[in-house]
Amino acid sequence: MAFLHKPSSAPVPEAGKTGYLIANLGTPDGTDYRSVRRYLSEFLSDRRVIEAPPAIWQPILQGVVLTTRPSRSGEAYARIWNEDEDASPLRVYTRSQAEKLRLRLGDDRPVAWGMRYGQPSISEAVESLMDQGCDRIVFLPLYPQYSATTTATANDQLFRALMKLRRQPAIQTLPAFPDHPLYIDALEKSVRAHLASLSWKPQQIVASFHGLPKSCVEKGDYYPEDCERTLRALRERLSVSEEQMPITYQSRFGPMEWVQPYTAPFVSALPEQGITRIAVIMPGFISDCIETLDEIGNELRESFLEAGGEELTLIPCLNDSDDAIDLLEALLIGSEESRQNRSR
Numbered sequence: 237m238a239f240l241h242k243p244s245s246a247p248v249p250e251a252g253k254t255g256y257l258i259a260n261l262g263t264p265d266g267t268d269y270r271s272v273r274r275y276l277s278e279f280l281s282d283r284r285v286i287e288a289p290p291a292i293w294q295p296i297l298q299g300v301v302l303t304t305r306p307s308r309s310g311e312a313y314a315r316i317w318n319e320d321e322d323a324s325p326l327r328v329y330t331r332s333q334a335e336k337l338r339l340r341l342g343d344d345r346p347v348a349w350g351m352r353y354g355q356p357s358i359s360e361a362v363e364s365l366m367d368q369g370c371d372r373i374v375f376l377p378l379y380p381q382y383s384a385t386t387t388a389t390a391n392d393q394l395f396r397a398l399m400k401l402r403r404q405p406a407i408q409t410l411p412a413f414p415d416h417p418l419y420i421d422a423l424e425k426s427v428r429a430h431l432a433s434l435s436w437k438p439q440q441i442v443a444s445f446h447g448l449p450k451s452c453v454e455k456g457d458y459y460p461e462d463c464e465r466t467l468r469a470l471r472e473r474l475s476v477s478e479e480q481m482p483i484t485y486q487s488r489f490g491p492m493e494w495v496q497p498y499t500a501p502f503v504s505a506l507p508e509q510g511i512t513r514i515a516v517i518m519p520g521f522i523s524d525c526i527e528t529l530d531e532i533g534n535e536l537r538e539s540f541l542e543a544g545g546e547e548l549t550l551i552p553c554l555n556d557s558d559d560a561i562d563l564l565e566a567l568l569i570g571s572e573e574s575r576q577n578r579s580r
């Protein structure tokens with residue numbers, strides 16, 4: 237086994253020093269075919285995401301999927317690309333969350349960010365924290381609801397990075413936070429603020445979560461239960477019923493059955509029931525990304541309007557809002573300590 241990490245130049249801290257690492261899914265470096273292909277190839281080769289045996293899946297992936305999908309996805313990324321930063325929204329928001337957390341936590345508590353797929357890698361983020369003298373790391377996968385396809389693979393990647401280290405930091409991995417009070421607070425505020433900014437009133441607020449193959453749930457992934465937990469808590473806060481805020485699942489990939497109801501057919505069927513003005517909230521995504529801005533903001537809007545809908549408004553994800561940073565700070569350093577810091 238090779239120990240590849242360059243020796244850390246930082247002295248071993250006598251009192252111990254904690255670094256804070258947030259991780260999201262990952263995103264391509266550009267909208268061109270090659271960048272998107274590289275990203276999708278890494279993502280869709282993860283056996284936590286596609287469980288089919290590589291001998292069967294890899295020829296399909298490297299053949300038909302990676303020949304056709306990167307161009308289509310590249311066009312979608314181009315529609316939502318942040319031109320000022322020359323980066324995808326997911327990268328821009330994740331970096332900004334880390335920068336804002338850095339300001340909150342101060343120099344003694346270093347913050348880093350990493351992506352499960354692509355750049356910056358979780359391994360680089362660990363190195364940077366160790367080079368700042370950290371001998372312990374608190375790790376937060378930025379997924380409010382647990383899934384093996386997201387939370388677990390982020391943890392896998394962290395531990396894979398540690399496998400290369402001679403001097404290993406102590407690790408605390410944080411759990412998903414489907415009904416954390418600050419998360420529900422932040423969602424509640426974002427709904428109220430968004431509705432107040434409209435000149436019309438949605439007849440329904442459709443909650444759309446990223447989907448998951450049904451087979452994952454049958455094998456024990458409890459992601460849909462976590463999504464339900466989030467939505468129960470949010471409905472309660474907003475005093476709305478299940479009919480006023482239904483749950484749906486978006487972003488199907490491949491031919492297999494996914495968790496239902498599917499967002500697109502659900503929303504397209506609303507106009508014939510007399511529901512033509514809707515808001516869509518996507519509480520499974522901490523940050524706006526291709527799945528929220530393009531799949532919902534562009535594709536779903538188009539099919540809703542074609543089906544006779546009149547208005548569809550997106551409630552933005554929490555992104556790098558103060559409420560989002562309050563939440564991340566509380567998750568990372570504990571709500572007790574976070575409260576003390578703010579009152580200083």
Ligand SMILES: C=CC1=C(C)c2cc3[nH]c(cc4nc(cc5[nH]c(cc1n2)c(C)c5CCC(=O)O)C(CCC(=O)O)=C4C)c(C)c3C=C
Binds near residue numbers: 379
């Ligand atoms: C089998 C395939 C997929 C599973 C399982 C899956 C689970 C899953 N994903 C997220 C969050 C995100 N997914 C994003 C993009 C995305 N997801 C898949 C496939 C699966 N996801 C694909 C092929 C893509 C790429 C999009 C495309 O090519 O059009 C993103 C956005 C990334 C970005 O750069 O903006 C997020 C975020 C969750 C939460 C989840 C399981 C619960």
Ligand SMILES: [Fe+2]
Binds near residue numbers: 446487
């Ligand atoms: Fe996904």
Ligand SMILES: [Fe+2]
Binds near residue numbers: 487488531
């Ligand atoms: Fe999608």
